[in-house]
Amino acid sequence: METGVNSKIVEVTQVAKEVIDKQKERKKNFEYWGPTPREARKAAVAKKKGLIDKRMTIKQAVDTYIKDGINLGLGGFVNTRVPTAIVWNIVKKGVKNLTLSLQSNSICCEWLAGMMIVNPDHVSIKRVELAWWGYEVIGIAPLLRYLAGNEMIEIDDYTNYGMSVRFKAGAMGIPFIPVRDHGGSDMELVNRGAMIQCPFSGDNTYLVPACNPDVGVVHVPMCDMYGNARIFGALCTCPEIAQAASHTIMSTETVIDNMAIRRYPNLTEIPYPVVDAVCEQQFGSWPGAVYGMYWFDMEHFLYFRSMCDEFRKTGNKDKLKAYYDEYFFGCDTWDDFIAKIVPHKKLIDLRKRDGQQPIIIS
């Protein structure tokens, strides 16, 4: 989209002209990196809207909805309520030419990237629309650094609000949304948003395109068999992602009775029609944290990150390959994986460390 309106970033930027020209072409030839808002609506209209038992295994859900070339919307935030059990199954199944959409994530992205490095014929990421890919306290993400530095993925950069509100626009069924950030930063020049003059206030106003993933993947503490979900602690951007996506796979720590949902309908953060698969999976966010359930497992983040960093420095894939062979392909299910990789006592400790944050289950 070309509007002829810019902030003064064009006069300040240090980004090379050829880079800006290339990104300008991308703006001009804008296309949604997933379903258009109209296509996403069609997917919604086509769904059966009855209260249907949607319970299945994660493997069944992944086999049904994960296909080459899709836009995969990742729920959670950095290390919180990240949908690791679903992503683990996606890595096992294999998927090529993925577009990832997310605000901030850590190990979900790095697991997919690690598999891409070990065997690009099994998993490959083509591009990412994101705000942040890293580990926070633990450090920057070695595999993002590797893939970006070697021009192996295309990136579209927004702020955390930018990406969150792109999903929100997707969830609202509108094609874009105005925001008060990105303008005046270099993101204005390189991402796929556009500056306009607001027809009402006259203010320069930045527009970001809606993001409707083909498949949204979210992990919640509890939902009923139809997909009505409660979330405690951070909602992150899960409700928006689930409602924006053409299809949503939801893993849940526990499936609760529909009458419990009906007792406190205000507690439902994700309503059933937007959910396609309900997959009960305890510890489905490990090594991430689930408020009221368990804290994050710092040790495993450190362990996996150090392996990835070693690869980035040496180019030697052996340890990474052995990790995937043993902990992904050497396990049939997520339960087998958890049994193999985390001592039971550690899981008990992680439950304690969350401090039994109060939640309403029934």
Place this chain on the structure above:
Amino acid sequence: MVSLADVNPFEMIAFTGSRVLEDNTIVFVGTGLPIIAAMHAQMTHAPNINLIFEAGSLASILEQGMPLSVGDTRAFRKAVFAKGLCAVFELTQRGYADYAFIGGAQIDMYGNVCSTYEGGNYLKPRVRFPGSGGAGAMAANCEKTIAIMALEKRRFVKKVDFITSIGFGDGSPDYRLKAGVMGSGPYRVITNQALFGFDEKTRRMMLLEYLPGKSPEAIQELVDFELLISPDVKEMAIPTEHDLFLLQKKCDTEGFFLKRKVVEQ
């Protein structure tokens, strides 16, 4: 009496961060030293500071200890409001967040911050960092932006490689207006050896305080652009024994942020 030798650089940053926060404000914090600074302020001169964590909480009570991440479940403990990213960023965009507390890899004289990449170019960066995360939105729409940086020549640069978080741009009076952002912009830059503000007229970075024993000249040596020096420039306050007790025993009890190495390689 605490001597300067007893205070490590991170404690100095957290303590200085605490000093610049006013009471009865909302602080939008990033992971690490900003959380510690805000916790210290709550325990001392600003008991009615309330925090936003970007995963979606407002005014939590950090009784389980310092959250290790802004998405940490501890960051939601006994909050008054717990939603998601959209909710807290919209409160911010609306004008309800007084301070942004951000970090970055590079900063220039107008307070523009880079946290996207360093070296190479955007499409083939030498070191790609995680990206904006919340920082770009916080710097745009919190009322005042506070940046925390290590004071090094390679970080205080003439031009940042990429403006991730908007400052005053080129310093022109209408830069932020034309950008469409709402906050008033850079307010303080906190380092282990100096506290900077910004000149109202030129919007350039100005030295306000320096570490006792240093001098404005010594600080200028560590900065690649020309600093303005405040006419009231003075030495930084040093934490008392009680401040150090609070920082070490009540905030970062495990030393995650206060005890790490000064410069990450």
